[in-house]
Amino acid sequence: MSTSTAPVEPRKQFASSIPLWVRTDQPRETGMGYWKGPHSKIISATKGFQEYRQIHLADVNPGLWPPTRGVETEIPVERKIDGVAEITFQSALSPLRGRKQTRLAFKDEVNVFRRTLLYFGPPYSSRWYDLAEPGEPVGARALIYLRRRDGVRASDFRTHFVELTDALAATGMLKELRTQTFLPWIEKFWDTPNVAHDNPVDQRFHASLILGFADPAARAAFFKSRELQSLSDALAPFTSAVHAYEVSEALTFVKDGAALPQYQQ
Template sequence: MPHTLRYTKKPLVSSIPLWVRTDRPRREGMDYWKGPHSGIISATPGLEEYRQIHLAEANRGLWPATDGVETAIPPDRRIDGLAEVTMKSLLSPLSGRKQTKLAYADEVNVFRRTLLYLGPPNSARWYDVAAPGRQPRSRALIYLRRREGVSTARFRRHFSETLVPALAGAGELSELRTQVFMPWSERLWNTPSVAHDNPVEARFHASLVLGFTDEEARRAFFASDAVARASAGLAVFASAVHAYDVAEALTFVQGGRILPHHLR
């Protein structure tokens, strides 16, 4: 396990799980998201980065089975993708309000449900784990649900001080991003004509994006003894761990600049 994990704190990151409409082919919806809809979001002032994480259509759950923890992803709540929006500063959303209204209006053209999770200021951490020249060619998106009766402070402490270092030491990662979430509120992202149902028992409280050099490295990671040990300890703090297979991660804005073509 690394002795010290170096990371950069991001001032404000929005994590938006998305479900595409089911009255048209899924591929059509995913293509619209990376096409016309991405252009609307990318033009928002104040962005440091805008990334779309497209999830595989078949996602039963990559996390190893763990007693007392829901690791199988329920089909009726299975996410199609995640919009990861990183702001330059805490005040950036104020400058992007006009463009955000356009995004609101366009959501119904592609999505049937959208939710927004937001972390406390400067709580998102992008870890420096990639060796030079090692780009992530395979990824996993992981959501965690805090167990009832466990305090927010205790959950976050275990997440940041125990789970994240354990996973960082479980295999060679080429990407590690973590977020903890404030209590979910529909008012933060109440877009018209799109569902925002998010019952208490389905809400999440933290997430990770893990990157690997290839599929084989990812399979070895989730099958490792280190992940099994981390999962056993996590059962005290979490009631669900949903680990998604990421089909592709597309970056449209990087370093505050709109890219001429998205990066994979």
């Protein structure tokens, strides 16, 4: 793993993420296809979005993060996520502009999902690092959720999380890096009808990362590297679980504030 000498200044965004579990009474491919098709059209019409991206996760996802003492890195099968809706707003008032369309999305959720959760942080606390050269594609991604260890103050966790993301940005191996830290989870903010929202305290997350790589081989090399193991060991006092998912597709439906006629990969 090479190290970049020039620090990268992140762009701050107002973003949220919605982990999703598709219904199990139909083939998984049916649910993922409906999310990509009819459901995406409802979401894409929402006012106030700067970007709307679907993160589709591989069906088989035991966990990419290296084993770390005292940290849960194996993803429990019963809580394994199928995908994440990543929404970036134009402004802090944007969620209010989209309420009418959001109600339509609420009603449609039951057609595809069995459980949905909403995580969001303070406005402009999400950090995007521009690491790829202009026009350079991202050929593989990983999505990572982190759970704060009991007894660790939220401020200490956030401070170390920023240190971690800055270190990741400096490795020279990433083509994309997006981060979020979450406010305490409250069910009523996304209490959609006929869909489960169970989220026990010991299963909640407090931050996320999206890592982009040149190709799957670069992703595999990153997760096996000694440098990442060192970063993980330093993270362990602050974190009780790190669930790293292999991303199968990252599809953009709204970009730069405009709905696209066809999603971009």
